[in-house]
Amino acid sequence: MKTQKSLKKEGLFSMADRFVADFFDRLKKGAADQVIKKAENAKLPAEVVERMKRMEKDAEEFRKFLKSL
Numbered sequence: 001m002k003t004q005k006s007l008k009k010e011g012l013f014s015m016a017d018r019f020v021a022d023f024f025d026r027l028k029k030g031a032a033d034q035v036i037k038k039a040e041n042a043k044l045p046a047e048v049v050e051r052m053k054r055m056e057k058d059a060e061e062f063r064k065f066l067k068s069l
Contacts, residue, residue, distance in 0.1 A: 017066045020059050
């Protein structure tokens with residue numbers, strides 16, 4: 001029973017890690033910064049820009065967390 005729960009947990013984290021990695025790999029090498037800068041230049045609401053920045057930061061922290069497990 002414990003092994004089954006462990007496998008589910010690992011599967012969930014693995015799936016989440018792949019999703020986050022795939023999403024932000026497409027934005028790497030400054031692309032995320034460019035998208036955020038374009039959003040700022042387009043005068044999107046400050047809340048939107050801040051959320052974009054927070055998402056970028058949170059994704060990196062989440063990847064580090066998953067690797068530490």
